[in-house]
Amino acid sequence: MELQPEVSRWDVTPSEAVELQRRLREQLVLRPPPGLKVERIAGADISTEKGKDTGFGGFVVLDVETLAPVAQSGAAVTLHFPYVPGLLSFRELPIVAAAWERLTVRPDVVIFDGQGTAHPRRMGIACHGGLLFGVPSIGCAKSLLVGTHGPLGEARGSTAPLTHRGEVVGMAVRTRKGVQPVYVSPGHLMDLPTAVELVLKVSPKYREPETTRHAHRLVNALRRADGEGAELE
DNA sequence: GCGACAG
DNA sequence: ATCTTGTCGC
Numbered sequence: 001m002e003l004q005p006e007v008s009r010w011d012v013t014p015s016e017a018v019e020l021q022r023r024l025r026e027q028l029v030l031r032p033p034p035g036l037k038v039e040r041i042a043g044a045d046i047s048t049e050k051g052k053d054t055g056f057g058g059f060v061v062l063d064v065e066t067l068a069p070v071a072q073s074g075a076a077v078t079l080h081f082p083y084v085p086g087l088l089s090f091r092e093l094p095i096v097a098a099a100w101e102r103l104t105v106r107p108d109v110v111i112f113d114g115q116g117t118a119h120p121r122r123m124g125i126a127c128h129g130g131l132l133f134g135v136p137s138i139g140c141a142k143s144l145l146v147g148t149h150g151p152l153g154e155a156r157g158s159t160a161p162l163t164h165r166g167e168v169v170g171m172a173v174r175t176r177k178g179v180q181p182v183y184v185s186p187g188h189l190m191d192l193p194t195a196v197e198l199v200l201k202v203s204p205k206y207r208e209p210e211t212t213r214h215a216h217r218l219v220n221a222l223r224r225a226d227g228e229g230a231e232l233e
Numbered sequence: 234g235c236g237a238c239a240g
Numbered sequence: 241a242t243c244t245t246g247t248c249g250c
Contacts, residue, residue, distance in 0.1 A: 046240085050242050083241070085238040092240070114239045124239070145239045178250085183239085 007131050010080065010094050017081075017090045021123040028127055030117070031191045032136055038064050041202060042107035043211025044129065046095045047219035048079065055079045056222040057095035060214035061107045067202060067210045071105035074222045085145065086120050089128035100133055108136065109190075109198060111211045115139045116185035116195070118147055118162055118170035130188025137187030138195040139170070140209055144183055152181060157200060171196050175203040182207060 006020055007027075041064045046057040058074035075098035081091040092114075115124030116139030124145070130137030144162075149172045152160035156177050162170035162185070170185030173196055182203075186195045202209045 046241085048240090048241055083240060085240090088239055112239095119239080139239085141239050143239065146237090 007128070008097070010090060012090065014084050014087055017084075017087050018121070021087075021121045021128075024128065024131060025121060025123045027131055028117075028122070029189050030186055031189070032194050033189055036108070036136060036189075036194075038108045038198065040064060040070060040105065040107045041109045041111065041198065041211055042103075043111050043113075043209065043213070043215035044096050044099070045113045045212065045215035045219050046092050047216075047223045049223060053079045054226070055092070055095040056219045056226065057092070057099040058215055058218040058222060059096075059099050059103050059107075059110075060211065060218055061103070061105050062202070062211055062214065064108075064201065067204070069214060071103065072214075072218055073099045073102040073104075074218060075099040075102060076222065076226060088114055089123075089125040092125060093129055093132060096129060097132060106135075109138065110135055110187075111138045111140050111199070111202070111209055112187060113140070113142075113212050113216070115141050115145050115183065116170065116187040116190070118145060118164065118183055118185035120146055122169065124185065124187070126185070126187030130190070136189040138190055138198060139183075139185045139187050140199050140212060141183045142180075142208070147183075154178070159196060168192070173199060175200060175209075176205070176207050179207045182209075
């Protein structure tokens with residue numbers, strides 16, 4: 001038996017998970033690979049059911065110019081970690097990883113539904129996922145975990161730096177006029193300006209990125225199909 | 234000790 | 241996240 005790499009170690013207690021995050025963050029690279037070209041961008045998400053312990057995860061890869069889906073994958077995995085603020089990756093990544101293994105088309109960037117560096121230890125699910133898959137990643141959350149920001153303009157594209165303990169850890173971004181902003185932060189192999197630019201690019205019409213919207217629909221469909229006795233791949 | 238707290 | 245119906249506004 002070989003010891004699992006720390007980046008894919010899920011059999012930990014909440015206390016051990018916190019220590020693991022402190023070590024993993026040393027491996028983070030907060031800048032894009034030189035000459036990064038983004039042609040395909042993916043969204044990852046999971047769906048769970050109230051009284052059950054099965055999680056349905058999936059990826060949807062989009063052409064970054066047309067935003068048309070070019071590939072997708074899904075997987076059902078038993079949940080083994082509770083939802084604990086700050087430790088979301090330990091609950092969701094095992095499921096997302098199973099779907100990643102079934103994804104045949106590799107995206108250039110992955111957008112996660114949650115925080116990147118806008119996290120107590122700068123190791124949100126987007127950071128952990130980027131490290132795990134070795135892919136540039138972005139965190140785009142619907143609400144804040146940590147940090148504060150000043151007011152931002154009403155227009156789509158308006159931004160306001162998100163600060164935590166004296167550091168700029170992300171950006172509040174208005175992706176649509178008249179709606180609450182989303183919170184963007186780099187995951188791995190990514191920087192804040194590039195993350196904000198990409199999120200705006202894939203969110204031309206609605207508050208959330210098209211990647212997230214597609215992934216969310218996919219995993220919910222998988223969950224419902226499973227409940228009806230159907231078997232999907 | 235109290236309040237906050239991604240999904 | 242999930243549980244749920246109608247309802248207010250562009």
